[in-house]
Amino acid sequence: MNSRSTGYLFCALAMIGVGSTVVVSKTIAAGLPPFCATALRFAIAFPLLVAIMRMRGATFPHLNRRDTMLVIAQAGAGSVGYTVFLISGMKLASATDAGVIAGTLPAVTAGVAMIAFGERPRPALIGAILLATAGVLACTVRFDDLEGARNSRALAGDALVLAAVVCEVLFILLNRKLSTPVPALQLSALMSGIGFAVALVPALFEAPWRGQIDSAAIAGVVYYALVPTVAGFVLWYAGAARISGSEASLTTALVPVSSVALAAWLLHEPVSAAQLGGVACVLGAVLLASMDGFVRGRRRASA
Template sequence: MNSRYVGYVFCALAMIGVGSTVVVSKSIATGLPPFSATALRFAIAFPLFVLVMRWRGVRWPRLDRHDTWLVIAQAGAGSVGYTVLLISGMKLASAADAGVIAGTLPAVSAVVAMLALGERPAPALIGAIVLATLGVLVCTVRIDDFTAPHAGSSLAGNALVFAAIVCEALFILLNRKLRTPVAPLPLSALMCGVGFAVAIVPACFESPWRVPFNAGALAGVLYYALVPTVAGFVLWYAGAARISGAEAGLMTALVPVSAVALAAVVLREPVSAAQLAGVACVLGAVLLATFGQMRTAHSTA
């Protein structure tokens, strides 16, 4: 098979796995406190990443004080903050709504870069931000939300999921500020190790040993650690090595699609016309941002 097509398949599978985290977080939220689930996820994934590093002969990076604090901040935001907020939000939000919100990550990352770094976005990127915002508003702010019995809970859950996406965008921004570039494999291992260290203290205050045993929640954490975290890393970077960065970025369009589809199939959630419209807007945003990036790259070349 053509190496490029293999890259597409690997990246697509990785992004489908990312979309599935929205659905699996729903089952985790019903049986485990968020910090406890997060600490357990990293406790499972970290030794696996260490084994992969030893197998590949990859060494730990040497970081100065500046980069060490940045890595800790990255782990706090992108690893712990994202997971805790997503699980907390899934107690209140529908998986379909959360899937649409998760798909706005490229647009949210662009906004964070604009605000923090003063970057001037291209017209295509501005259009992508507008489309992504419209997609979130269409699927999460509906007229009946203000009259439904659980309207406040739903909007609060969506807000928590969006906060999780902002944390992931901060992770991307902080990674660009590292003085010493860190390869993806040791960076993923560091995020899991530091993430566990950050999450374990608040997890102890949740007293997870007093929580009734929930096999579904534990299976969800195991899946989260093995499939989207470890296998997702391997698939994404194996695929990204075979295709261009813009083509890999285009694969992120599968996140909202897979999340909404899995919400309907696995959780039996009804998918409304507003949610489908939201998916369409977010897909349009990803396409616009990606093709805008391709055009900029060609112009620079």
Template sequence: MGRRFTGYLYCALAMVGVGSTVVVSKLIVHGLPPFTATALRFGIALPVFLLAMALTGERWPRVGWREALLLIVQSGSGSVGYTVLLLSGMRLATATDAGLIAGTLPAVAALFAVVALRERPGVMTIAAITLATAGVLVCTVGVPDGPPLADGAKAPALWLGNLCVLGAVLCEAVFILLNKRLRTPVSPLQMSTLMTGIGLLLALVPALLERPWTAAFDPSAMLGVVYYALVPTVVGFFLWFAGASRIAGAQASALTALVPISAAGFSAVFLHEHMNVRHGWAFACVLAGVALIALEGKYRNGRLARSQPLRGLGRQHAPDACVKVDRDIRSGC
């Protein structure tokens, strides 16, 4: 019981950290361009991952050209694309809405598995995808325009920011699917280091084109980037994988429901945002979808264990949509 409780605690803390990135992103975008902030995040996190590899004695995996290309595309989508779109969306969206949309990742990953990998969805997976879609629509459709800008012009509609956040979730889902195409075994630490290093290289040139040195220095934005790099990225990585190794995949997947909850909590405390009836309905849809994904994983896991009892298959072998979310949600996002 102690081992499982520790696993729950570690995974829960990791997901709370993911939810906090939504609020931190709100602070970063007002002081740094998106590619510059992305490059700084990876530049700060990379030395920590390299040191961890040196201390643990891990070596770089040997991959062919095909897998090297997959890794580049993975980092471009799950690391750079996710961060840039999230930061861009936070210029327009509220942190509460963004956190709710980010919480749909398990259902979005399941949808991509059905569309791109032609996996056969179960009834609960279909219901989870439907609920996640409903939650996004509740956040996006019918949202009034934002407040006037400083120059008196009307702000862009908040739904555009929500769509950018949804695009970030889609990028992370692509990252999850591409990871299934890798043939060479890559450990979590190796993957995180590779995603961070490649992400830094991909974001560096666009960051230089943003000419960040011409902008005024914003201490709060820089502190936000340092927090993003060290706490959710590095500390969250160790917490998630330490916890996921102690509990079943379906149980770890269910804990991703803490992402929208923590994002809403941090938004209320630090940004003074308030929830309304629309947010309540969106919360219900997103959390119900995550619960159905977890139940589907538990059901398939038990069925697999009963069909192959002699191979020791059990809770470690959750279905793809859950396993990849569990293993990769902290690798590059």
């Protein structure tokens, strides 16, 4: 296997790992409070990421006060906020719907960037946003049960999952505001360390020791920490080093696909035609957003 193929494989495996977080969050939500699970995730991941840093001879950067506050805000939103909202949402939403919503991240990021930073609304990005919106609506709106209790519960869960996506968008956009670029490995370690500190206090208020220990939920958190958080980081950046950024972004299409497939396989959730249509719309949104990035990259290279 050549270097390019290896790059695609590594990035694809990383994105399948991300997709699996939706399914494993369903198991975690059934047995652990959200802040407790979040704190435990980062307590496991942080020392491992620091160990990888030492193996590579990397050190934490010196940040000024403004960048320090931005990094803390990133950890609060992208690390703690994302995990807490996702786990909370999975108590109510189906993993299939949540996987489709999670796959809208590239399009939501583009939309928020246009609003927050005044970026020019290019046709491809507008198309991506419209497709992502259609995909979410296909999964969340049940016209045959608009007033039913089941639909209201599912809508609340979907809203929490969408809030998790918005938190991840904030993480991405706040990273653009850093005056001192932080390398990916150090940033991941910082997010885990600060994320643990931020989640610890509310986790104590949840008093998890009063309830019965759920071994399946604990195993889910360990998986979340080891596979998507640590191994996912290593695979993604090892793969991204072998292919272009636009090519790597194409593999994010595997997030909704893997989420839906794993939900059907492991959780035995039924997959409706509307949900498959939602997956198709989100895949189209990811491809449009990726192609827009590819075209912009080509223009910069030729300028």
